[in-house]
Amino acid sequence: MDIETAGPPGLECVQVSKTFGSVTALDRLSVTFSAPATGLLGANGAGKSTLLRTALGLSRPDSGQLRVLGLDAVAERREVRRRVGFMPEHPCLPADLSAQDVCVQLARMRGLGRRDAVRRTSEVLFAVGLEEERRRPVGSYSLGMQQRTKLAQALVHGPDLVLLDEPTSGLDPAGREEMLTIVRRLSADLGIRVVASSHVLEDIERTCDEVVVLRAGTLAAQRPVLVEQELTGPVDVLVSGDVGEFARALEPLLAPLGIRIAPTATGDIGLDRSSDAALDVVRDLAAARGVGLQHLVPAARGLEDVVVDAMGVHGG
Amino acid sequence: MAEQPQAEAAPRAVLHDIRYSRYSGSLRPRSTAVASFVASSVRRPLGLRRSAGSKVWPFLLLAVAYLPSLAVVAVPLLVPQVTLQPTQLISYATLLTTNSVVLLAFVATAIPSMLTRDRRDRVLSLYFATAVSWLEYLVGTALAALSLLAMIVLGPLLVLFVGSIATADDPGRWVADNIGDLPRIVLAAAVVVLFHTVLGLLVGSLTSRRVFAVGGYLAVVLVAPVVTVLLSTVLSDDWPLALDPASGPVRLAASVLDRAVSGPGALAWVVWAVVVVGGSAVVAARYSRGSDA
Numbered sequence: 001m002d003i004e005t006a007g008p009p010g011l012e013c014v015q016v017s018k019t020f021g022s023v024t025a026l027d028r029l030s031v032t033f034s035a036p037a038t039g040l041l042g043a044n045g046a047g048k049s050t051l052l053r054t055a056l057g058l059s060r061p062d063s064g065q066l067r068v069l070g071l072d073a074v075a076e077r078r079e080v081r082r083r084v085g086f087m088p089e090h091p092c093l094p095a096d097l098s099a100q101d102v103c104v105q106l107a108r109m110r111g112l113g114r115r116d117a118v119r120r121t122s123e124v125l126f127a128v129g130l131e132e133e134r135r136r137p138v139g140s141y142s143l144g145m146q147q148r149t150k151l152a153q154a155l156v157h158g159p160d161l162v163l164l165d166e167p168t169s170g171l172d173p174a175g176r177e178e179m180l181t182i183v184r185r186l187s188a189d190l191g192i193r194v195v196a197s198s199h200v201l202e203d204i205e206r207t208c209d210e211v212v213v214l215r216a217g218t219l220a221a222q223r224p225v226l227v228e229q230e231l232t233g234p235v236d237v238l239v240s241g242d243v244g245e246f247a248r249a250l251e252p253l254l255a256p257l258g259i260r261i262a263p264t265a266t267g268d269i270g271l272d273r274s275s276d277a278a279l280d281v282v283r284d285l286a287a288a289r290g291v292g293l294q295h296l297v298p299a300a301r302g303l304e305d306v307v308v309d310a311m312g313v314h315g316g
Numbered sequence: 317m318a319e320q321p322q323a324e325a326a327p328r329a330v331l332h333d334i335r336y337s338r339y340s341g342s343l344r345p346r347s348t349a350v351a352s353f354v355a356s357s358v359r360r361p362l363g364l365r366r367s368a369g370s371k372v373w374p375f376l377l378l379a380v381a382y383l384p385s386l387a388v389v390a391v392p393l394l395v396p397q398v399t400l401q402p403t404q405l406i407s408y409a410t411l412l413t414t415n416s417v418v419l420l421a422f423v424a425t426a427i428p429s430m431l432t433r434d435r436r437d438r439v440l441s442l443y444f445a446t447a448v449s450w451l452e453y454l455v456g457t458a459l460a461a462l463s464l465l466a467m468i469v470l471g472p473l474l475v476l477f478v479g480s481i482a483t484a485d486d487p488g489r490w491v492a493d494n495i496g497d498l499p500r501i502v503l504a505a506a507v508v509v510l511f512h513t514v515l516g517l518l519v520g521s522l523t524s525r526r527v528f529a530v531g532g533y534l535a536v537v538l539v540a541p542v543v544t545v546l547l548s549t550v551l552s553d554d555w556p557l558a559l560d561p562a563s564g565p566v567r568l569a570a571s572v573l574d575r576a577v578s579g580p581g582a583l584a585w586v587v588w589a590v591v592v593v594g595g596s597a598v599v600a601a602r603y604s605r606g607s608d609a
Contacts, residue, residue, distance in 0.1 A: 056441075056444075056445035056446070057444065057445060057606060058441060058444060058445055058606070058607050059607060077449070078346075078449065081445065081446055081447065081448075081449075082343065084445070084446055085446060086441070086442060086445045086446050088438075088441050088442065090438055090441075091437075091438060092437065092438045092439050092441055092442050093437065093439065094433070094434075094437045094439055095437060096360075096366055096370070097360075097365075097366075098365075101365060105352070105353075105356045106442065106446075106447055108349060108352035108353075108356075109349050109350075109352060109353050109443070109447040109448055110343070110349065110446065110447050111343030111344045111345075111346070111348070111349050112339070112341070112343065112344070113341075113344055113348075114352075116339070116341050120339060123337065153442065154446070157339060157446075158338050158339025158340070159446075190337070190338060191338065192338070
């Protein structure tokens with residue numbers, strides 16, 4: 001599935017390295033974020049925050065080149081700053097100012113005129129659901145409202161790319177639901193590129209088109225969130241009763257269709273293809289032998305399996 | 317041709333779509349962006365667009381700073397029997413010295429926190445990543461601090477100058493005779509304002525805790541005079557007085573304003589230059605990485 005968008009990639013790393021003392025945060029990382037919305041996954045210390053901070057110019061790479069929207073993150077930082085929005089994970093808002101004042105001030109500091117800044121502030125605060133509370137000091141907001149204010153300020157100047165660091169962190173289920181809806185809308189409806197860092201795979205699945213997994217500062221995996229399943233691709237079958245006996249009975253029936261079977265690592269019966277005729281054979285044989293079909297699923301591995309393996313959760 | 321009903325020709329209401337959309341307008345020059353940062357940085361220490369309680373202290377200090385000059389201008393204006401000029405009631409140098417306590421109180425509570433509060437709120441990551449460079453941030457903060465201190469130092473001097481024109485028997489002649497005071501007033505105010513701006517920002521750049529910054533600044537301007545006086549007494553010499561950061565700049569400014577006052581000496585100018593240049597360098601070094609750390 002082609003999920004790339006027109007124009008330069010949101011982020012492009014070429015052999016980027018960054019160390020802090022003896023700790024290597026990014027280790028000759030080469031990766032291109034070209035999807036409309038990319039989810040950045042990885043365990044603590046995998047290099048996610050360092051990558052975002054380096055892209056934003058808050059930290060300089062030791063070596064390699066990092067391009068943001070086709071611009072050099074170091075040499076063309078002023079232009080990068082103008083075209084990027086950032087929502088940090090940590091609290092970053094002046095507690096004594098209202099959401100309205102925060103957004104107007106940041107919009108003006110990013111080059112908008114006063115009239116545009118006020119108008120855009122109204123738009124973004126309405127979009128994130130803060131229009132009623134916009135005049136209260138940020139310090140009196142709930143965590144969810146502060147998250148929304150952080151998102152609003154990241155959007156107020158109309159960036160081409162927004163970097164979201166744990167956008168659902170600390171939100172209750174309802175707040176998280178709203179935040180995910182807003183984030184999905186950024187890339188799907190408004191054409192803003194999104195790079196979202198998160199620990200939660202489900203958040204990435206719901207808001208992003210592509211997932212990038214980092215491990216120890218290197219690229220561990222990169223794949224689309226949605227992979228079209230081939231309708232006639234390999235499948236795994238599990239039946240009740242004696243699986244081996246069922247497999248021996250099934251093999252000669254599938255051989256004329258050119259389909260071979262083999263046991264899988266989990267004890268299922270693996271079919272190397274799954275035409276309609278083959279599935280009919282499986283169904284009819286199960287009915288004839290009076291066994292139940294416990295599952296019949298595509299053999300392709302899901303996103304969660306890929307991510308878990310890439311993150312090395314099992315000690316890899 | 318039949319006349320169209322008025323309701324069709326001029327709709328009574330318009331629906332505006334206020335949903336979020338992409339911004340397609342042009343951006344202003346960077347100088348405009350920095351100017352807006354300066355304006356917001358001036359408003360915050362004054363408590364503007366904040367609660368009423370936030371305005372009490374800064375405006376109290378402003379009132380105290382302007383009170384002497386307003387009083388000496390008001391008296392000749394309101395009491396015809398008083399024939400003295402405001403500048404004869406209080407000289408520029410005396411006014412500057414009188415206001416020095418107010419100045420120290422204002423600097424302590426307003427200037428270091430212009431930097432500490434942004435570090436405390438951790439807002440620098442937003443500023444440096446998406447709004448301004450570290451240099452624009454420091455220049456904007458320094459300009460805001462200079463503007464605030466100019467209100468305290470230069471403002472009352474200008475009130476005295478303008479009030480003297482207003483109370484003069486022949487304002488035109490008074491201006492012609494005294495116009496030379498104006499550049500000296502500005503220069504003297506600049507000497508004081510620049511010194512305390514840099515000193516306040518220097519202290520503020522070294523910590524993210526406001527209480528430490530305020531305490532640090534007060535320690536410098538309250539303890540140093542005691543030390544310099546003790547040193548002067550022990551050495552039986554006046555040169556240690558030039559090291560006093562509280563009275564030193566005011567004495568320099570007074571020497572600019574009123575040549576009758578004995579100059580504080582070259583060492584005071586050296587100390588002033590070291591603090592202004594060295595302090596600026598230290599502040600710049602603290603922020604030059606462009607990081608929020």
